[in-house]
Amino acid sequence: MNWEQLLSLKRFGDTQQRLRATQDETRLGFDVDFDRIIFSSAFRSLQDKTQVIPLSETDFVHTRLTHSLEVSVVGRTLGRRVGKILLERHPNLKKLGYTFNDFGAIVAAASVTHDIGNPPFGHSGEKAIGEYFKSGKGLQYKADLTEKEYQDLIDFEGNANGFKILTESRKGVFGGLRLSYATLGAFMKYPKESLPKKPTNHIVDKKYGFFQSEKESFLDVALELGLKQKSISEDVSFYRHPLAYLVEAADDICYTIIDFEDGINLGLIEEEFALEYMIKLVKNTIDIKKYHSLEHKTDRVSYLRALAIGVLINEAVTIFLDNEEAILQGVFDKSLLDKCAYEAQINDILKISVAKIYKSSEVVEKEVAGYRIIADLLDVFVTALNNHQLGIPTNYDSLLLNILPKEFIVISPSPYKRIMSICTYVSRMSDSYAIRIHKKIKGSIL
Numbered sequence: 001m002n003w004e005q006l007l008s009l010k011r012f013g014d015t016q017q018r019l020r021a022t023q024d025e026t027r028l029g030f031d032v033d034f035d036r037i038i039f040s041s042a043f044r045s046l047q048d049k050t051q052v053i054p055l056s057e058t059d060f061v062h063t064r065l066t067h068s069l070e071v072s073v074v075g076r077t078l079g080r081r082v083g084k085i086l087l088e089r090h091p092n093l094k095k096l097g098y099t100f101n102d103f104g105a106i107v108a109a110a111s112v113t114h115d116i117g118n119p120p121f122g123h124s125g126e127k128a129i130g131e132y133f134k135s136g137k138g139l140q141y142k143a144d145l146t147e148k149e150y151q152d153l154i155d156f157e158g159n160a161n162g163f164k165i166l167t168e169s170r171k172g173v174f175g176g177l178r179l180s181y182a183t184l185g186a187f188m189k190y191p192k193e194s195l196p197k198k199p200t201n202h203i204v205d206k207k208y209g210f211f212q213s214e215k216e217s218f219l220d221v222a223l224e225l226g227l228k229q230k231s232i233s234e235d236v237s238f239y240r241h242p243l244a245y246l247v248e249a250a251d252d253i254c255y256t257i258i259d260f261e262d263g264i265n266l267g268l269i270e271e272e273f274a275l276e277y278m279i280k281l282v283k284n285t286i287d288i289k290k291y292h293s294l295e296h297k298t299d300r301v302s303y304l305r306a307l308a309i310g311v312l313i314n315e316a317v318t319i320f321l322d323n324e325e326a327i328l329q330g331v332f333d334k335s336l337l338d339k340c341a342y343e344a345q346i347n348d349i350l351k352i353s354v355a356k357i358y359k360s361s362e363v364v365e366k367e368v369a370g371y372r373i374i375a376d377l378l379d380v381f382v383t384a385l386n387n388h389q390l391g392i393p394t395n396y397d398s399l400l401l402n403i404l405p406k407e408f409i410v411i412s413p414s415p416y417k418r419i420m421s422i423c424t425y426v427s428r429m430s431d432s433y434a435i436r437i438h439k440k441i442k443g444s445i446l
Contacts, residue, residue, distance in 0.1 A: 001328045003090055005226035006241060007098060007106070007182050012167065012175025012217070021097035030105035033183040034072075037113045040177060041428075042165045043068075046115065048430035050122040050366075051259070062262055064115050067254060074313060075111030075250035080104035081317045082246060086324070103243070109179070110186035110247045117162025119427040120434045121370030128374040129156035129423055137379050144415040151194040152211045153419065159190055161427050163210045167217045170407055175217075185225045185241035189248055191218070192230070192237035202333040204230065204240055213420055228330045239330030242320075249316040249336040252346075253309055256337075260349050261305045263357040265298055273352055274301050280345045282307040315340040373438045374426060380441050381422045385409065389418060403437070 009018035009029045023029055037043050046065035062070075083103025087094050119125030132138040133153040142150050152160070166184065167176040179187075190209040198205050210218040215236065222238050231237035260278075263269040279286065285307050294300045316336045323339075326332040337346060357363065381404060384397035389411065393401070401409060410421040429437070 001226055001228050001239075001242065001330075003086065003093055004096065005224075006185065006243070007093070007102065008180065008185075008224055010181045010224055011178045012169075012220075013178065019097070020102070023097065028102065028105060029180050030102055030109060030183060033109040033177075033179045034105065034112060036177045036179065037109060037116070040116075042116050043113070045428055045430045045433075048432050049115075049118065049120055050125075050431055051255075051262075062258060064118060067258070068112050068115050070258065071114060071247075071250045071254045072108045072112035074253055074309060075247055076104040076108035077313055078104075078246040078250055078316055078320075079107030079243065081313075082320055085321050089324070106180075106182050106186050107243050107246045107250070109183045110243065111250045113162065113166065113187060114189075114247055114251055115158065115162070117160065117165055117427065118158040119156075119161075119374065120429050120431040121367060121374070123158075124367040124370055125374060125427070126156050126158050128371040129378065129426070130154045131371070132375045132378050136375055138382070138419075141382075141415055141419060145419075146212070146416075148193060148195050149212050149416040151197070152416075153423070155194055155197070155208070156423065156427075157190075157194070157207055157209075158427075159188070159207060159209050160194070160211045160214075161424065163188065163218065164214050164424060165428070167214060167221075181221050181224050182241075182243075184221050185227065186243035186247050188218075188221075188241065189244050191222060191227060191240060193235060196235060199237075202230075203335055203338075204237070211420065213417065230330065240327075242324070242327045245320060245327060245332070245336050246316065249312075249320075252335060252337045253312045253316070256346055256349055256353075257305050257308045257312070259353050259357060261301050263353060264301050266357075268360055269352060269356045271297050271301065274304055277345065277349050277352065278304045278308050280348075281311050281342055285311060312337065312340070312342065312346075315342060370431075370434075373434055376438055376441065377426050377429075377434065378422060381425065382419055385418050385422060386415070389413075400441070403440075 007020070009020065018029060046068055047063055049064040051062040051064050051067045080100050080103060083100035086103065087098065087100060119129060121128070130153065133141065133150070138153065165176065166179060166187070169175055188209045190204055190207040192204060192208050193210060193212065193215065194208045219236065225241060227238040227241060230239050260269065260274070264271055264274050282304060291300060291303060294303060319336045319339050320327065323332050337343065380400055384393065384400040387393045387397045388401060404425065408421045408425040410418050412418055426434070
């Protein structure tokens with residue numbers, strides 16, 4: 001892979017090449033990507049989607065939106081710092097007009113959208129959709145789907161759903177948000193289809209990155225960027241865009257440290273754990289006198305969090321630059337933080353977070369409710385849309401379709417397209433909206 005191709009400014013539908021040297025410096029194409037994401041309805045819904053604590057009644061716990069904004073800030077710094085060195089290593093990029101800010105803008109845009117495809121109720125929302133088709137009433141549709149179409153559903157993936165949201169055309173809107181291919185490439189952490197499932201231990205095979213409905217769009221982006229093909233069979237699989245490693249690192253840094261911080265501020269984790277575990281990350285940068293001068297717990301934890309993020313940013317930048325060639329060749333098979341000097345400390349923090357936060361009764365109870373809500377929503381809307389397609393809608397089906405936004409009423413002989421449209425509809429709901437619609441279909445109007 002080569003950087004000139006990887007930094008493509010092309011967008012869906014372009015008929016002429018976009019050159020970096022001819023860009024308006026006051027509003028670069030990569031900056032436009034960020035703006036389009038921020039103003040999208042899919043991004044706005046993240047303000048009421050679970051990050052860790054579902055439907056928290058406190059005002060300082062992170063939602064998917066605040067998490068995404070913080071990831072973009074870290075991602076921008078990672079991109080700029082890496083970009084500065086890459087421009088020195090590849091002076092041809094400077095001649096073409098690229099700056100270190102371009103790298104920062106691409107990574108920031110991909111980072112701010114990294115969770116845009118996640119359903120309500122956190123990662124359990126993905127599992128809830130999958131379970132509905134794997135062992136719930138949705139199992140009845142298996143015979144009507146290809147193997148890969150069915151796999152898309154039973155392993156419903158937020159990353160693939162995100163690519164769908166960003167690129168899917170609808171009447172009057174071609175190419176979704178029409179982001180630059182460089183940003184789309186950096187967004188795709190798992191550039192493969194749902195089957196074969198985890199064929200190797202390479203990081204790109206951990207999950208999948210696009211549904212069968214977006215296969216053509218994915219291939220268009222991958223080939224334009226010159227991503228290196230991984231699969232030697234007919235199954236679509238590529239190695240990552242290098243900047244996807246930085247997007248992943250930004251996310252890893254934020255959820256590791258900030259989820260831990262949320263747990264402490266909520267009282268789920270004792271403050272002593274913060275000092276015990278985070279001090280191992282910041283021992284070379286902490287000012288102990290300043291730490292002890294902070295009167296409030298939130299300020300002390302915030303100070304440790306800021307230092308820890310800075311340490312891990314330095315680590316990620318160093319590892320990326322030291323392994324640039326391996327990344328370009330596709331042979332770098334781990335995440336950046338899996339290779340860092342603080343891997344053991346990060347794993348210790350994650351273990352505490354799993355035990356104290358992710359498996360807390362508050363989280364588990366609301367995830368259980370989310371499973372039931374999502375299954376019920378899928379059931380009534382998929383049934384209504386299928387009955388409408390077959391010309392046998394009940395009056396209840398017709399009423400449900402009046403609730404369903406028109407963009408999700410897909411009239412198609414393909415069961416997969418109809419089912420996927422409902423999955424997209426449910427996945428784009430906020431937590432509160434999903435609860436509200438569920439109450440209505442269950443007969444509660446209060």
